Ligand SMILES: CC(=O)SCCNC(=O)CCNC(=O)[C@H](O)C(C)(C)COP(=O)(O)OP(=O)(O)OC[C@H]1O[C@@H](n2cnc3c(N)ncnc32)[C@H](O)[C@@H]1OP(=O)(O)O
């Protein structure tokens with residue numbers, strides 16, 4: 001391996017990550033994540049599966065139109081309509097990629113596709129050819145390659161490369177592979193396929209046996225030059241290989257891998273927090289790189305060693321992955337121009353002067369209550385502003401909660417519903433429960449609460465709490481978000497945000513209806 005070889009980082013948080021049950025994201029949330037990935041200098045962003053729905057199409061299109069420094073990709077089955085839809089969504093991209101796939105394992109071909117191996121080869125070639133007519137950059141994946149026969153993989157991949165695929169992805173779709181075996185497969189494919197030098201070999205590993213990162217790295221030592229991964233390892237079932245672990249393994253053990261990624265690793269922790277807060281999937285404290293304890297030393301001998309010489313117990317620097325990057329960016333004496341400038345640096349664009357004014361007012365209100373304002377605070381308050389200026393049916397006017405030792409908590413809430421104020425009161429098991437019950441007394445939404453998560457946006461007891469509320473109704477699932485220094489108010493905002501998302505979906509489907 002030469003020292004200058006590059007490992008391409010292909011992030012699929014917005015596509016495979018979104019396939020995690022409950023992790024669906026709005027277009028605005030996808031754009032914020034895409035911007036964070038661009039800041040991190042991810043090479044390829046898989047923005048979605050354009051044919052899946054109108055919303056997916058719009059999201060891929062919006063990401064393709066706003067991202068300039070990363071390639072933007074859409075997934076497509078080996079089906080004409082999927083490929084055309086992906087091409088359409090990507091047509092304004094600075095650099096686009098169509099990623100088409102078909103399963104190659106005996107079990108998938110026989111029982112799912114109901115196609116013979118010959119038909120699969122023929123369909124793969126047709127799909128790659130069609131995609132190449134729409135886009136110069138085409139990736140082809142052999143779904144369930146981890147359980148496919150190597151002779152058949154050689155045959156279908158050679159044909160796909162001849163048809164114009166420039167990246168060949170070998171997914172371990174069900175997380176079945178073992179590192180050494182998977183690495184050997186990659187090595188054999190590269191050695192045996194006559195035109196393998198015309199393509200970059202890529203890997204996409206799932207974590208069903210907890211081996212996604214190990215399998216991906218084994219493949220890198222055997223010639224893979226693209227790794228598909230997600231922030232926090234989000235993804236279908238047990239998830240995908242986690243981007244932060246892949247990138248930091250390759251960087252920390254450059255002596256072993258002798259390969260580089262182009263990732264700005266200082267953006268890793270902010271991106272991890274953003275994805276966690278948007279999806280409501282908390283990061284476990286002992287998660288490598290981005291867990292709260294990843295750089296914390298508890299035991300005396302370790303602390304002693306670190307004080308004497310940091311490298312005795314630390315193989316990476318916390319600041320290199322973005323810990324401690326909580327810079328105080330603005331304070332209560334900052335003006336509108338500084339605020340606007342910081343939004344620009346964070347890649348946040350507000351649609352109108354009115355949105356800027358609203359966000360600035362929220363910033364001033366927050367600065368009155370909280371001494372230091374960090375980037376994460378700004379991201380949260382802008383997100384609240386955008387929610388407030390979108391057409392909301394329900395908004396919070398006021399909330400008063402009484403919670404006292406030995407007494408049953410009680411909440412009184414006033415909501416604005418379609419320009420009319422309504423008040424209600426409820427007791428509950430705790431202040432949040434009382435608040436949600438008070439809201440339900442007014443709206444009777446018929447939803448069920450699937451997830452409630454609260455996390456501190458920054459450190460300190462004056463940190464804003466960020467709450468995610470996941471509601472389900474008739475099979476539709478939404479994640480509502482709210483932030484506030486008062487976590488009960490943040491919870492009420494998150495609950496109302498989820499109700500507004502459901503109501504917006506209902507209105508799209510049935511324009512005459514109002515409510516959830
Ligand atoms: C391993 C992965 O992560 S693959 C990506 C998984 N992600 C998703 O499925 C999320 C988005 N999916 C969707 O929205 C829908 O499944 C759609 C829009 C793609 C398709 O919806 P539908 O047309 O209703 O088909 P449905 O999902 O029921 O079945 C899939 C069909 O595609 C076929 N198919 C599956 N994969 C492929 C492929 N790669 N190439 C060609 N056909 C395929 C199946 O055999 C099945 O065909 P059949 O209807 O003739 O039996």
Ligand SMILES: CC(C)C(=O)C(=O)O
Nearest residue numbers: 101141143144171173
């Ligand atoms: C579509 C492909 C790349 C996939 O997600 C998988 O096989 O896991």
Ligand SMILES: [Mg+2]
Nearest residue numbers: 016173204236
């Ligand atoms: Mg996958």
